[in-house]
Amino acid sequence: MGRGQRYAEAARSLGRALAERGHPLVYGGAMVGTMGAIADAALDAGGEVIGVIPQGLVDREVAHTGLSELHVVADMHERKAKMAELAHAFVVLPGGAGTLEEFFEMWTWAQLGLHDKPIGLVDEGGYYQPLRRMIEHMVEEGFLRAEYRDMLRFDSDPWTLLVSLFRGYSTQKDSRA
Numbered sequence: 001m002g003r004g005q006r007y008a009e010a011a012r013s014l015g016r017a018l019a020e021r022g023h024p025l026v027y028g029g030a031m032v033g034t035m036g037a038i039a040d041a042a043l044d045a046g047g048e049v050i051g052v053i054p055q056g057l058v059d060r061e062v063a064h065t066g067l068s069e070l071h072v073v074a075d076m077h078e079r080k081a082k083m084a085e086l087a088h089a090f091v092v093l094p095g096g097a098g099t100l101e102e103f104f105e106m107w108t109w110a111q112l113g114l115h116d117k118p119i120g121l122v123d124e125g126g127y128y129q130p131l132r133r134m135i136e137h138m139v140e141e142g143f144l145r146a147e148y149r150d151m152l153r154f155d156s157d158p159w160t161l162l163v164s165l166f167r168g169y170s171t172q173k174d175s176r177a
Contacts, residue, residue, distance in 0.1 A: 001033055007094050008034060010124040012041035014091060014158035019047025021162055026086045028079065029053030029071070031064035034093050039064050052082045080105060089118045089165045091158075094127040111148050118165040120153040128154055 001008045011034035018025050025042045028035050029051025039049050043066065050069045057063060058072055073079050080102060084090075092103045109115050121128045132154060138144035155161035 001037070002094060006125055007127075008037045010122050010158065011035075011037040011093050014038055014093065014122060014162075015041030015043075015047070016045045017159045017162050018042055019045035021166070023088065023162070023166070024048035024050055024068070026050045026052065026083055028083070029064055029067070030057065030062045032062050034095065036064060038093070039067065043067070050086060052079050052086070054079050084109070084115065084117075087117065089120065091161065091165070092119070092121040092128075094122065094124055107148075107151065110151055118153065119151055120155065120161045120165045122158055122161060123154045123156045125156070 015025060015038040019042045025038060025047060027039060027049070030036060030053060031039070039051070042049050048068045049064075050071070051064055051067045052071045052073060053063050054075050055072055056075070063070060063072075071082055073082055084106065090103070090106045092099060103119075103121070106115075106117075107119055110117070110119060121131075123129065123132075135144065135149050135152070139146050139149050153161060153164050155164065
């Protein structure tokens with residue numbers, strides 16, 4: 001869960017916001033860490049939660065068994081491909097190397113034109129500010145086009161982030177947008 005409860009609360013807040021806006025949560029299918037927190041919050045708020053998890057993690061008993069749907073796949077590559085297929089947008093919570101690896105892959109796929117889905121990062125407590133500075137440095141040094149930097153949305157408030165990602169998209173449940 002990271003250091004302190006703020007990351008778990010950001011995950012729960014995002015889960016509730018997705019459910020309240022009528023967006024299904026597509027995520028890694030685990031019951032532990034911030035993944036478990038977001039799934040439980042979305043479910044508790046009446047949302048649809050779709051997990052995608054490799055068989056190896058099911059074997060380790062970390063799969064969430066109370067989801068709307070659980071897709072068990074062969075490996076991490078298949079997991080990312082299935083999640084990308086099912087998702088309408090990508091929202092990145094604070095996390096470790098695996099989180100960054102998945103974020104960079106989805107962002108790279110967007111740059112290559114493999115998808116045109118919005119990408120947002122929940123910047124709880126400024127967690128992603130060092131990454132933002134690095135991305136800006138990449139632009140300044142000519143390694144990244146400004147248009148690729150501009151594909152990303154950062155916000156500390158999950159609700160505001162979702163509104164910016166889904167501008168123009170609303171559901172009957174969406175009463176706050």
